[in-house]
Each structure stands twice: as structure tokens, then as C-alpha cells.
Amino acid sequence: MPQNQAKLVIALGSNKSSAVGSPAKILQKAIFRMEESGAVIRAQSRFFMTPAVPAGSGPDFVNAVVLLSATWSAPEAITRLHEIEADLGRRRKVRWEQRVVDLDLLAYGDVVRPDVATLRQWMDLPLDQQQESAPGQLLLPHPRMHERAFVLVPMAEVVPDWVHPITRRTVVEMRDSLPVEDLAAIMPFE
Numbered sequence: 001m002p003q004n005q006a007k008l009v010i011a012l013g014s015n016k017s018s019a020v021g022s023p024a025k026i027l028q029k030a031i032f033r034m035e036e037s038g039a040v041i042r043a044q045s046r047f048f049m050t051p052a053v054p055a056g057s058g059p060d061f062v063n064a065v066v067l068l069s070a071t072w073s074a075p076e077a078i079t080r081l082h083e084i085e086a087d088l089g090r091r092r093k094v095r096w097e098q099r100v101v102d103l104d105l106l107a108y109g110d111v112v113r114p115d116v117a118t119l120r121q122w123m124d125l126p127l128d129q130q131q132e133s134a135p136g137q138l139l140l141p142h143p144r145m146h147e148r149a150f151v152l153v154p155m156a157e158v159v160p161d162w163v164h165p166i167t168r169r170t171v172v173e174m175r176d177s178l179p180v181e182d183l184a185a186i187m188p189f190e
Contacts, residue, residue: 045154
């Protein structure tokens with residue numbers, strides 16, 4: 001990989017069909033659009049069926065994770081991901097609603113942004129406050145990834161040895177520390 005390229009870990013999710021097609025087709029199109037935007041896909045997980053979070057917030061999702069390399073800065077990556085979401089039909093209205101596509105920047109190498117204290121504050125935010133609050137800045141790594149089976153199961157297929165810069169645990173260690181029932185709810189998409 002060229003030195004001027006960063007490694008980005010992206011989570012993909014969809015639980016709403018659109019003119020593009022089914023949730024799985026939408027994720028395939030999103031991956032293609034990342035490549036069109038200049039990214040190189042280095043690894044891709046299988047697609048998984050996962051329950052919506054929080055429980056009862058909508059139909060099941062199709063989720064996946066990709067590892068890509070690109071010359072994008074972290075803010076540029078977010079801009080490009082949001083452009084792809086919009087082009088595929090996502091309209092941001094309500095937090096954690098059904099969505100045509102959701103592209104989350106999980107990690108940008110081992111960068112912590114904006115700082116450890118701010119990231120830790122968002123990592124420790126109670127669920128009820130998560131539902132009402134959104135950070136006004138880019139947080140890296142994603143502040144909730146360490147507790148989400150729908151992220152860690154596919155991520156373990158792509159970057160199992162990636163070490164979280166705050167928890168100091170690998171993806172596999174974080175995945176394996178989740179409740180068994182959370183892991184059992186993540187099923188490979190047929």
C-alpha cells in the first residue's frame with residue numbers, strides 16, 4: 001500500500017429498500033461507489049442479517065464491514081461517505097431510524113480524534129442520551145463500536161487483530177466479550 005494512503009474501516013448497513021434495490025444490493029452499490037471515489041477495497045466481510053439497534057427501531061439490517069485504503073483525510077472520508085449515502089437515497093431525519101444506507105467510519109488507522117477525554121466521554125454515554133445526542137465533531141474510532149455485535153462480527157472477518165487505541169483490545173477480544181445472545185442474533189446473509 002502506498003505510504004500516502006490511510007487504512008479506513010467502514011461499517012455498512014441498510015434496512016430499507018430503495019430504487020437501487022434491496023438492502024444487500026444497496027450495500028454492493030455503496031462499495032462500488034467507494035471504489036469509484038478513489039478507494040481501494042483491501043478486504044470485505046460477508047453480509048450479515050442483524051437486529052436493529054435499539055431493539056424495536058425498525059426491520060433487521062443487512063450489515064458488512066470493509067477495509068479500504070485511500071488518500072482521504074478523515075474529514076474527507078466522512079464527506080465522501082455522506083455523499084454516497086445521499087446519492088443512494090439516504091435522507092437524515094431522525095436518529096436511528098430505518099435507513100436506505102448507513103456508512104460509518106469505524107477507524108482511521110489508529111487515530112484518536114479529537115482527543116482521548118472527549119472520545120471516552122462519548123464511549124461512556126448512557127443509551128438514553130445516545131438516542132438524543134449526536135456529537136458535533138468527528139470522533140475516532142467510532143465511540144460505540146466496542147459494544148456492537150453487528151459491527152464486531154463482520155469487522156472480525158476483515159481486521160481481527162486491529163487494536164482499539166482506548167480499550168487496548170483486539171476486534172476479536174471485543175467481539176468475544178459481548179453477551180452470547182447478542183452474538184447469536186448476527187446471522188450470515190443468504
